[in-house]
Amino acid sequence: xxxxxxxxxxxRDFTAEEMARRNYIFxxxxxxxxxxxxxxxxxxxxxxxxxxxxxxxxxxDKLLFKxxxxxxxxRAADPKLIEEGNTARLAAQICxxxxxxxxxxxxxxxxxxxxxxxxxxFRRFQIQPVWRADRPQKGRYREFYQCDADVIGSDSLLxxxxxxxxxxxxxxxxGIRIAxxxxxxxxxxxxxxxxxxxxxxxxxxxxxxxxxxIGIDKVNxxxxxxxxxxxxxxxxxxxxxxNGTLDERLQQLATLLDSSETGSLGVEELRKVCDTTASxxxxxxxxxxxxxxxxxxxYTGTIIEVKALDVEIxxxxxxxxxxxxxxxFGLPGVxxxxxxxxxxxxxxxxxxLGLYPDSAAASTKVMFANFGDKEAEASLSLIKELRQAxxxxxxxxxxxxxxxxxxYADALAIPFxxxxxxxxxxxxxxxxxxxxSGEQTPVAFGDIVSKLNELL
Numbered sequence: 374x375x376x377x378x379x380x381x382x383x384x385r386d387f388t389a390e391e392m393a394r395r396n397y398i399f400x401x402x403x404x405x406x407x408x409x410x411x412x413x414x415x416x417x418x419x420x421x422x423x424x425x426x427x428x429x430x431x432x433x434d435k436l437l438f439k440x441x442x443x444x445x446x447x448r449a450a451d452p453k454l455i456e457e458g459n460t461a462r463l464a465a466q467i468c469x470x471x472x473x474x475x476x477x478x479x480x481x482x483x484x485x486x487x488x489x490x491x492x493x494x495f496r497r498f499q500i501q502p503v504w505r506a507d508r509p510q511k512g513r514y515r516e517f518y519q520c521d522a523d524v525i526g527s528d529s530l531l532x533x534x535x536x537x538x539x540x541x542x543x544x545x546x547x548g549i550r551i552a553x554x555x556x557x558x559x560x561x562x563x564x565x566x567x568x569x570x571x572x573x574x575x576x577x578x579x580x581x582x583x584x585x586x587i588g589i590d591k592v593n594x595x596x597x598x599x600x601x602x603x604x605x606x607x608x609x610x611x612x613x614x615x616n617g618t619l620d621e622r623l624q625q626l627a628t629l630l631d632s633s634e635t636g637s638l639g640v641e642e643l644r645k646v647c648d649t650t651a652s653x654x655x656x657x658x659x660x661x662x663x664x665x666x667x668x669x670x671x672y673t674g675t676i677i678e679v680k681a682l683d684v685e686i687x688x689x690x691x692x693x694x695x696x697x698x699x700x701x702f703g704l705p706g707v708x709x710x711x712x713x714x715x716x717x718x719x720x721x722x723x724x725x726l727g728l729y730p731d732s733a734a735a736s737t738k739v740m741f742a743n744f745g746d747k748e749a750e751a752s753l754s755l756i757k758e759l760r761q762a763x764x765x766x767x768x769x770x771x772x773x774x775x776x777x778x779x780x781y782a783d784a785l786a787i788p789f790x791x792x793x794x795x796x797x798x799x800x801x802x803x804x805x806x807x808x809x810s811g812e813q814t815p816v817a818f819g820d821i822v823s824k825l826n827e828l829l
Contacts, residue, residue, distance in 0.1 A: 383507070383515025389736075393516075394723070397733035398547070398716050399500055402520045405543050406498040409535065411522050415498050416479040418504075419470045426471075428478045428701070430670045432579065436505045438515075439468035450740070472504035476521040477671070477711060480697070482523055485702040485710075487660035493526030493707075500716075512689065514717055523711030525699070530642060533675045533694065534649045536712045540679055540690055541655040545713065548728045550682040551689070552658045556665035557643050558672045558693070560626065563636015567629065568608040570601055577601070581613060585664075589613065613664050619647060622661045637673070646675060671695045677712060681722045689718045736765055738829055739789040739805075740782045743769045749794045755791070755803070755821055762822045764829070766791075782808055789825070 380386060387395060397434045406413075419440060426434055442449075446467045473479050476499045484491065500520045507513055522539060524532045535555060565574040576599035580592050593606050615625045623644050630636030647659055657679075665676050674694030681689055692712030699707045723729055739759065741752035752768050761767040769778045775792075782790050792804040792813075802817045805824065816824045 379794055381515065383509035383513075385514065385516075393730050393736060394733050395716065395720055397729060398521065398719055398723070399518075401546050402543055402716070403498075403500065405539055405546070406520075407521050408542075409496075409522075409539055411496045411498040413499060414480075414483065414499055416473070416476070416483055416499070418472060420463075420473050420479055420482065422469060424473045424482050424702075425474060425478060428671060428698075429474055430575065430579065433474060435672075436507055437474055438472040438504045439464050439465065439505050439770050440470040440472065440692045442467055442469055454596045456642050475522065475547055476501060476519050476713065477502050477695070480521070480525075480711075481695075481698040481709070484707070485699050485704045488704060494524050494525055494532075496522075496524050498522045511686070511721075514726065514781070516709055517718075518716040520714040520716055521631055521711055525709035525711075526707055528685070528708045530645050530675070531649070532710050533677075534653070536655075536677070536692065536710065537646070537650050537659070538653065538655060540677075540712060541657045544679070545656055547719065547723065549689075549719070549722055550657075551725070552660055552680050552682055554660050555646065555660040556662055556676040557639035558666075558674055558676060559635045559639025560630065560663060561639075561666060563633035563639055564612055565608065565628040566633045567612070568601075568605040570578055570605045573599065573601055573605075575670065581609075581664040582666035584613070595826055606681065608791060614673050615663065619661055623647070626661070626663065642674060655746045661774065667691055669694065671698045673697070675710065684722045686718055686722060689722060690714045707782065737767050737785065737787045738764050739766045739791055740778075740787045740827060741766065741768045741777060742778045742790045743795065744792075744794050745779055747774055748795070751798055751818075752791070755793075755818060758822060759825065762826070764822070779808075789828070791821070 394752060395774075403413075422437070422439065425437055429436075440541065444627050450463060450466045472773070480497065480499065484495065498521060500518065502516055504516050509515060522536065524536075540551075540553060561578050562571070562574055565571045565577050570577065572628040580595040580599065583595070584592050589610065593610070596606050596609070597603070612629060615622050615629075617625065623640060627637065627640045630640060643661065647661075650659060665678055666672075667676055667678060672693040673696040676693040677691060678688045679690035690785060692710070694708065696708045697705060698709065699705070741756060743749050743752070749768060756766045756768055769781060779790060788808055790806045790808060792806060797803050802815050803821065805814045805816050805821075806812070807814075807828075814824075
């Protein structure tokens with residue numbers, strides 16, 4: 374017996390109906406990106422591993438999907454490494470390429486490679502899949518889409534403000550209530566200084582970024598394992614637990630980090646972003662989260678994360694500022710900031726809340742029933758006219774029983790069926806059936822476009 378076909382864990386097939394819903398998300402995000410003057414680019418699914426490795430921290434590097442070299446990939450491998458089972462060093466010898474982990478690092482590579490063709494500041498958006506060798510779970514997949522918008526070549530915090538406005542606009546259009554969480558990498562560096570562990574910044578950020586998942590006690594255990602003193606861990610806890618309004622917490626943070634030049638600068642940047650955004654009046658709630666690190670080493674300033682308020686799921690959008698990501702590719706001193714919408718998690722949120730509009734479900738607006746060759750020929754002529762008017766239409770291809778044709782239209786949520794039998798053909802009119810109400814209306818051939826425009 375043939376083996377039942379399957380797909381890799383953490384990946385999914387999407388039906389036509391599901392794709393219509395996903396395209397609703399992509400189209401909504403794309404419209405907002407275009408509204409704000411961002412220009413679309415694409416980069417390859419595969420990048421050289423030298424482009425990807427070392428950009429996401431130790432944890433991120435472990436989640437990179439590596440692609441075996443073509444042909445006899447073991448030819449260049451050290452037999453001793455195979456014998457020892459040294460997979461890390463062996464992978465470096467037999468894999469030169471990897472699937473992209475995100476869109477930001479490939480974008481930085483793109484900017485450096487095409488710098489003479491670009492006008493700075495360069496505002497780009499990108500909607501493509503990425504891959505991570507992560508453990509699949511609810512809302513987390515190994516293959517998923519990111520919808521990114523970045524501005525590179527500008528230090529201005531007005532870019533952060535604009536990105537927050539874009540986030541607010543996208544989720545307002547989708548009908549999802551959100552909270553936008555903010556932090557700043559300089560604040561995290563200031564905290565590391567304050568507790569006497571400036572050299573442990575990476576260990577601190579990786580650990581505290583997990584507070585929501587594993588809780589403060591487990592985070593403290595992880596910090597102790599990384600070599601932080603008990604005094605440092607005790608000093609960190611009250612900083613992570615500051616409370617009050619946004620203004621009150623910013624003031625508390627400013628007071629705590631007063632002795633740190635870096636930390637104070639981070640608080641000032643946060644305050645400017647929050648105050649300017651508030652003055653422009655966005656609908657989403659903005660919150661300060663000093664544990665927010667997002668686990669990506671390339672962030673240097675503002676850090677952004679978005680949570681859905683009505684569904685228990687991870688981050689649905691994230692981003693931040695990176696001051697020298699292009700420097701690793703030979704173009705130092707170019708600052709950028711960007712956001713990434715997690716389309717797959719947004720898809721799950723919309724499904725859970727049932728927020729899709731009816732227009733996202735059906736593509737065909739009217740199906741013409743098939744009664745025979747002459748009737749089909751007349752139907753095709755009218756279908757051409759409808760399509761030219763921007764109304765999606767199709768002809769049932771086979772001369773089947775009418776009940777079967779109606780069942781097909783009903784299954785695909787096609788709102789209208791046009792019936793042209795022998796009598797209708799002689800009178801040059803059709804019967805238009807509303808599949809929701811069952812109402813049937815005679816319509817002259819010449820009036821079909823105007824009638825459907827009126828009904829749709």
